[in-house]
Structures are given as structure tokens and as C-alpha cells.
Amino acid sequence: MMKILIATKNKGKVKEFQAMFESLGVEILSLADIEGSPDVEETGTTFEENAVLKAETISKEMNIPVIADDSGLEIDALNGKPGVYSARYAGIHKSDEDNMEKVLNELKEVKDSERSARFICALAFARPNEKTIVVKGECEGKILREKRGHQGFGYDPIFFVPHLGLSMAELSKAEKNSISHRAVALQRLNNLIDEEDMLWQKP
Numbered sequence: 001m002m003k004i005l006i007a008t009k010n011k012g013k014v015k016e017f018q019a020m021f022e023s024l025g026v027e028i029l030s031l032a033d034i035e036g037s038p039d040v041e042e043t044g045t046t047f048e049e050n051a052v053l054k055a056e057t058i059s060k061e062m063n064i065p066v067i068a069d070d071s072g073l074e075i076d077a078l079n080g081k082p083g084v085y086s087a088r089y090a091g092i093h094k095s096d097e098d099n100m101e102k103v104l105n106e107l108k109e110v111k112d113s114e115r116s117a118r119f120i121c122a123l124a125f126a127r128p129n130e131k132t133i134v135v136k137g138e139c140e141g142k143i144l145r146e147k148r149g150h151q152g153f154g155y156d157p158i159f160f161v162p163h164l165g166l167s168m169a170e171l172s173k174a175e176k177n178s179i180s181h182r183a184v185a186l187q188r189l190n191n192l193i194d195e196e197d198m199l200w201q202k203p
């Protein structure tokens, strides 16, 4: 089975990629499997820039094809914050819980009708001596007033998916992987790869 390295240390992302790539016949490795792999600093101002930075740095270093995911939550009432700072919104060493707490506090006075938000995922596919491919996926929703559900990771418990009537953390793995920003982005990447007639099996 073909193997692809995902340049991430986020276990939640790895699990989702493993499930989504299974049907494509691709086995996923991550930076968690590689001892001493570097932390790439996310200095970009957009999800796309950061995804390219992570994918190209690791691909160059290891001389293999690499996918990187840069993702986060954009909240309209906060003018798009936390955005690219989603992982470090409450501070560099803070947890998902701290980040959610900060968002819930900032939205305390915001009416239900003004709590629109979206998850964004940029995926970059970098290969040695090839042009890097970048795609983006989005998933629309609303920010709840308290956490709901225990599945998923990150901001999932406070993100409500209106057409399902459930929080992202109340969805099964399969349900999340059929509608998420990450699933949409991966579908787009897969379509591009098909178009270029460059199957995953041909690294």
C-alpha cells in the first residue's frame, strides 16, 4: 500500500486522515511516527501559506511527498478570529479547553443570530522537484453557548452544524469525515490529482 506522510503532530488530524485515506488505498504516517522531526514555525498570515510552509519544509528535508494541513475557526462576530491563530488563541501552551473557553467568553453578549462561523482547512501537497498543490475546504456553522459532545478534537464541541442539528463533537467519525472542511479539501485535492492523471499510487 502506498504511504503518504502528513506533516502534522496533531493526533486528531492524523486519525481523520487515516480514516479518509483508507478508501483511497493510502496508508498515512505522521510526524508523530518520526523521531526528532522538527516543528515548523507557522509564520504565514493565511491558512494556505502555512500549509505550504509546513509541507515544503518537511518534503525538502526528507525528500518525499508530503501533505500538510493548516486549519482553524473563523468567527464573524470576532472579525474572522481566531483564524490562523486558532491553535494558540489562548496562548502558546494552552489547551483546546482554554481556547474554547476564551471564544465562549468573547461571545457571551453575542446574539444567536450573529454567531455564524466556519472551519477552514488548507491542504498543501508538496513533492520533490514538483510544483506544490494547494486546496481549501470550508464548513459553515454557528458557535454554541456551551460545549456539546465528546468526539473529534479542537473546537468541535462548540461548533454547531445547522443542517444536522448537532455539534461537530456529537457526530460520528464517519459523519464528520463526510462534511468537514478537511473532507471537502481532501476531495478537492483528490480531484486535482485525478485530473493531472497522477494517482496517489505514483509518488
Ligand SMILES: O=c1nc[nH]c2c1ncn2[C@H]1C[C@H](O)[C@@H](COP(=O)(O)OP(=O)(O)OP(=O)(O)O)O1
Pocket (backbone or CB within 6 Å): 007, 008, 009, 010, 013, 042, 069, 070, 071, 072, 073, 086, 087, 088, 099, 119, 152, 153, 154, 155, 156, 168, 180, 182
Ligand atoms: O476539525 C476540526 N475540529 C475542531 N477544531 C479544529 C479542526 N481543525 C482544526 N481545528 C482547530 C484546532 C487547532 O486549534 C487549529 C489548527 O491549528 P493548526 O496549526 O492547523 O494545527 P496544529 O497546530 O494542531 O497541528 P499541526 O500544525 O502540527 O498540523 O484549528
Ligand SMILES: [Mg+2]
Pocket (backbone or CB within 6 Å): 042, 087
Ligand atoms: Mg500548528
